[in-house]
Amino acid sequence: MRRSRAPMWLAGAVLAFLWLPIAVLVAHSFNASRFGGQWTGFTLVWYERLFTAADVWRALANTLVVAFGSTAIATVLGTTAALALDRYRSRLQDVHHLLVHAPLVVPEILLGISLLLFFVALRLPLGMTTLVAAHVTFCVSYVTLVVLGRLQDFDWTLLDAAQDLGADGWTAARRVLLPLLAPGIAAGALLAFTLSVDDFVITFFVSGPGTTTLPLRIYSMIKHGSPPIINALSTLLLALTVTTVWFSQRLLKEAR
Amino acid sequence: MAEARGLFRPRDERAWSTPSVVWLAVLFALPALVVVAIAFRSADPYGGIGADWTLGTLGRLADPTMPALLWRTFALSAATTAICLVLATPTAYVMARCSSRLRQLMVLAVVVPFWTSFLVRIFAWKVVLHPEGALQRALVALHLVPEGSTLLYQPTAVLLVLVYTELPFAILPIYAAAERFDFRLLEAARDLGAGPVRSFLGVFLPGIRRGLLTATLMTFIPALGSYIVPDLVGGPGGEMLGNRIAQRTFVDRDLPQAAALSMLLALAVLLPSVLALTRSRRRTLGTAGAGEAVR
Numbered sequence: 001m002r003r004s005r006a007p008m009w010l011a012g013a014v015l016a017f018l019w020l021p022i023a024v025l026v027a028h029s030f031n032a033s034r035f036g037g038q039w040t041g042f043t044l045v046w047y048e049r050l051f052t053a054a055d056v057w058r059a060l061a062n063t064l065v066v067a068f069g070s071t072a073i074a075t076v077l078g079t080t081a082a083l084a085l086d087r088y089r090s091r092l093q094d095v096h097h098l099l100v101h102a103p104l105v106v107p108e109i110l111l112g113i114s115l116l117l118f119f120v121a122l123r124l125p126l127g128m129t130t131l132v133a134a135h136v137t138f139c140v141s142y143v144t145l146v147v148l149g150r151l152q153d154f155d156w157t158l159l160d161a162a163q164d165l166g167a168d169g170w171t172a173a174r175r176v177l178l179p180l181l182a183p184g185i186a187a188g189a190l191l192a193f194t195l196s197v198d199d200f201v202i203t204f205f206v207s208g209p210g211t212t213t214l215p216l217r218i219y220s221m222i223k224h225g226s227p228p229i230i231n232a233l234s235t236l237l238l239a240l241t242v243t244t245v246w247f248s249q250r251l252l253k254e255a256r
Numbered sequence: 257m258a259e260a261r262g263l264f265r266p267r268d269e270r271a272w273s274t275p276s277v278v279w280l281a282v283l284f285a286l287p288a289l290v291v292v293a294i295a296f297r298s299a300d301p302y303g304g305i306g307a308d309w310t311l312g313t314l315g316r317l318a319d320p321t322m323p324a325l326l327w328r329t330f331a332l333s334a335a336t337t338a339i340c341l342v343l344a345t346p347t348a349y350v351m352a353r354c355s356s357r358l359r360q361l362m363v364l365a366v367v368v369p370f371w372t373s374f375l376v377r378i379f380a381w382k383v384v385l386h387p388e389g390a391l392q393r394a395l396v397a398l399h400l401v402p403e404g405s406t407l408l409y410q411p412t413a414v415l416l417v418l419v420y421t422e423l424p425f426a427i428l429p430i431y432a433a434a435e436r437f438d439f440r441l442l443e444a445a446r447d448l449g450a451g452p453v454r455s456f457l458g459v460f461l462p463g464i465r466r467g468l469l470t471a472t473l474m475t476f477i478p479a480l481g482s483y484i485v486p487d488l489v490g491g492p493g494g495e496m497l498g499n500r501i502a503q504r505t506f507v508d509r510d511l512p513q514a515a516a517l518s519m520l521l522a523l524a525v526l527l528p529s530v531l532a533l534t535r536s537r538r539r540t541l542g543t544a545g546a547g548e549a550v551r
Contacts, residue, residue: 010346
């Protein structure tokens, strides 16, 4: 049977479309010309400027504090949620299911504004705490889904076997359930971390004084500022993304 | 049941469920109700929320600029979704059919942009479409656009960048469905005399309809609520509902009005979701969508 080549060409064009702007961005981060209309020579000056930009480093520190904090909480909440959803069938779990899935289909801007209005209504000052709380809220659902996926092919008789051999419930959880679930939990945590580091919209709504994260800093640089430095920063972030994707693929492959 | 004696006894259900249920009830469900409540309050002159209940805030939604804004929001989102589906379906088809090494490479080629910072991807287009950029020069040199025109800051730029940012969200669920599709059905259709186009439309598309549905929701809903894309590449002619919400929140500091607009957006999002849910009996909208996208 002869297959049409048209889909091949289209798929190639789509992938080129996905990568073209990224390639332009990376190329421009090494371009001496400030506006990148043409190539005026190779330079690392934008990277040097980036490394001396103190505000970028402060923003990065904030980002990491928020990301580590919210990932830790979201991972615990997501794992217990997945276990509850997997093990029980009841009215409570129907509500639980809805609460976990609804945030996934709500546009970010609605999550952002509702959290802002909630904090304003409670007269809570906006700061690191409210920011971490907001990030946990949108990360929990993703961790839950990833861990649930891992639970789907979990062999529960192993837990029974451990208990038949004399382990009490907690020992069985620590020595059997947790190690087998670990790749799923790690993949969920990695996803939560990435989402937190990358989040702009929700952070924009609920951030207060002194909580400027990297995406907020990049946004204000795009709005009023220094394109070549953003090129350099974006290239570094892209390198980080490629590494993370590669690492998480390996994590999931080992899980199989 | 065996696990009745262990960690998951019936009476332990509450202990396992409480952390996430309480967290999401307090920080997701309750704030949603707060938005509804605040939409019925007036604004106080200091940027806060007034003390009295009123319908006036909702009434102010009937602004003469609203119909155009809503239409632009809907049209851009619908066009984004349609273009994404048209581009994503053949791509997913090729990905599902090619050899496993090439397939891994293609999945990676889609997943990396998917994971790349949203702001970085939008900024990349600002570089590409820059008035002094190579693309503009090339188009001017080919006399495709007049000199001194600008590619940025207009609705077409918003559409282009929306398609770009949403495309991976369309490709991945369709690919996940196409991967499970039995391609021998296409050969059977061809043996029975159907042409390539007819077997693609009549056999392949119905076979992956759940993936298509997920892809539609995963592009249409975020597009409706998009805010950064029109903000960064749109200019005044490309404003969408999300921008209006942000403007009321940060520029005018009129929080009740922002709440009323958010209710409008929530309704617009709810409608397609409910339609889709009543059509597909399975309640796994979120699971299918996010689960497939995550992988």
